[in-house]
Amino acid sequence: MTKDETIYRVIKSDREGGFRILLDAYQKPVYYFIRRMVVVHEDAQDVMQEVFVKIFLGLNKFRGDSALSTWIYRIAMNESLRFLNKKEIKVVSADNVHDELIDNLKASDYIDYDNKMAVKFQEVILRLSDKQRVIFNLRYYDEMDYQQISKVTDTKVATLKVTYHYIKEKIKKYMVEE
Amino acid sequence: MEKDFDFDKIGKNTPYFTPEGFFDDMQKKILRTAERDIRKRRKMKIVFIALLASAAVFAGLIFFPFGNDIAPSQQPQLAKTDTTLGKTSTVRATDVTTYPPTKNPRMIVNDEAHINYNKKNSTAAAVQSDDNSTNEEWIEQLSDEDLKSLTSMADNDEFLN
Numbered sequence: 458m459t460k461d462e463t464i465y466r467v468i469k470s471d472r473e474g475g476f477r478i479l480l481d482a483y484q485k486p487v488y489y490f491i492r493r494m495v496v497v498h499e500d501a502q503d504v505m506q507e508v509f510v511k512i513f514l515g516l517n518k519f520r521g522d523s524a525l526s527t528w529i530y531r532i533a534m535n536e537s538l539r540f541l542n543k544k545e546i547k548v549v550s551a552d553n554v555h556d557e558l559i560d561n562l563k564a565s566d567y568i569d570y571d572n573k574m575a576v577k578f579q580e581v582i583l584r585l586s587d588k589q590r591v592i593f594n595l596r597y598y599d600e601m602d603y604q605q606i607s608k609v610t611d612t613k614v615a616t617l618k619v620t621y622h623y624i625k626e627k628i629k630k631y632m633v634e635e
Numbered sequence: 636m637e638k639d640f641d642f643d644k645i646g647k648n649t650p651y652f653t654p655e656g657f658f659d660d661m662q663k664k665i666l667r668t669a670e671r672d673i674r675k676r677r678k679m680k681i682v683f684i685a686l687l688a689s690a691a692v693f694a695g696l697i698f699f700p701f702g703n704d705i706a707p708s709q710q711p712q713l714a715k716t717d718t719t720l721g722k723t724s725t726v727r728a729t730d731v732t733t734y735p736p737t738k739n740p741r742m743i744v745n746d747e748a749h750i751n752y753n754k755k756n757s758t759a760a761a762v763q764s765d766d767n768s769t770n771e772e773w774i775e776q777l778s779d780e781d782l783k784s785l786t787s788m789a790d791n792d793e794f795l796n
Binding site (some may be wrong): 473474476477480481484487488489492493498502505510513514526567569570572574575576578579597598609625628629632633 | 639640642644645647649650651652653654657658661662663666668669672673676715789
């Protein structure tokens with residue numbers, strides 16, 4: 458039995474107990490997924506709380522038709538994008554939001570500036586569009602296969618494959634240039 | 636930077652980290668918030684149901700007021716009887732009294748009043764017919780002079796003129 462199946466089974470008999478197991482299993486990966494999207498720790502904290510409250514309230518509706526992880530990441534993606542869209546409205550344009558995210562990466566709490574290579578790598582990723590970042594993060598960091606990413610993002614597998622390779626080339630180019 | 640970037644070199648490393656004990660605290664916070672939200676939703680549900688019920692009662696008061704004399708269970712029966720008798724579907728007040736009395740107390744009172752009214756009318760007619768015959772006899776016995784004086788008195792009667 459997979460991790461998701463076990464959690465789903467517990468949830469059906471004991472919602473709160475099942476949710477605790479779900480939190481133990483998904484809290485960290487979901488937090489880091491959100492953090493890579495919104496950069497600032499406090500923002501990631503707020504978005505993560507929103508995500509897990511939504512998951513808890515939606516557990517009754519979850520029928521197990523799709524994988525639990527897909528459902529959880531979909532909510533996390535939607536909430537992260539919603540947060541960024543809100544920011545976009547405040548700071549006028551998407552380009553400005555990306556600039557702001559890069560600025561936050563350069564001067565924020567809970568970022569290891571000693572790891573220059575990792576900071577540089579994140580800066581390059583932040584230059585991608587929001588959707589490209591979602592695809593790259595899910596594939597590269599969360600090691601999802603294209604089928605799973607397709608379910609999370611509602612994008613065709615073929616499109617995802619092409620996009621991922623395009624993103625990788627773009628990152629390589631940026632990393633070599635600077 | 637190097638000529639060709641190698642993803643394996645950097646691996647899954649990120650510069651992001653969290654304060655100590657963050658995930659434990661967060662778990663408690665999430666559970667607290669989720670429970671609070673569930674309570675809030677339950678309260679909203681109760682308020683919604685209460686509002687719905689009061690709206691239904693209000694609608695009931697508007698469409699079925701207390702002043703309806705005919706019991707709702709009796710109404711379809713009355714309409715049915717009308718059609719079997721070949722009458723129009725309009726129920727008249729006189730039709731209602733021809734049906735067997737219902738248990739509605741107001742209808743029983745109406746029926747009794749109707750019977751009393753009929754009784755009164757028939758008695759009044761009988762009394763009136765008796766009065767007419769005695770008057771006629773009395774007038775026959777009167778002399779012409781008495782009649783003349785009576786008619787002169789009638790000329791001054793403000794109720795007759």
